[in-house]
Amino acid sequence: MSKFQVVAVWRDKWITVVLLVLLGLLQYRLWLGKHSIPDYHALTRQVEEQSQQNANLAQRNALLEADINDLKIGLEAIEERARNELGLIKEGETFYRILPAEAN
Template structure:
């Protein structure tokens, strides 16, 4: 009986140690895997940041151009304002005749 009892206790100890070892491995694997996932998330966010910064720079340049244009129109002459109205809004001045030619209908 004592041999069986010693065998069972040594077997139980071994099983418990093996289970503890497996649990530790699983927990460590989850921690290591989490680190990898965090690194991938950080890299993805850095790429999104670069894209957003480029977009912001483009918009800042556009805004600067528009501010310059607005300032020039505020300080500009009547002729400059009329030219802007003609080019961008299709307006026609007093006494002017507007002709619209359709290239598709030409012979």
């Protein structure tokens, strides 16, 4: 094989070598670099968790808003809350407490 034949073979192969090196670099960046596929999956999980937390907080806010509206609208809600949370007993009412039987 002459010197010119070797140069001609490498001249034809250098494009392939360069393309393979570029492909390797791109694959490295895709799997291990910044903004890679594992990073994408981790961010997707974080978004799902945050969406769940937001849904829970939205439900809690709706319940609190309903309580606020009840308290603004009527005295019955205030009275019910005082009875349940503070043990309020009206004048003239009799309070009965039923205790469970003791198991012997």
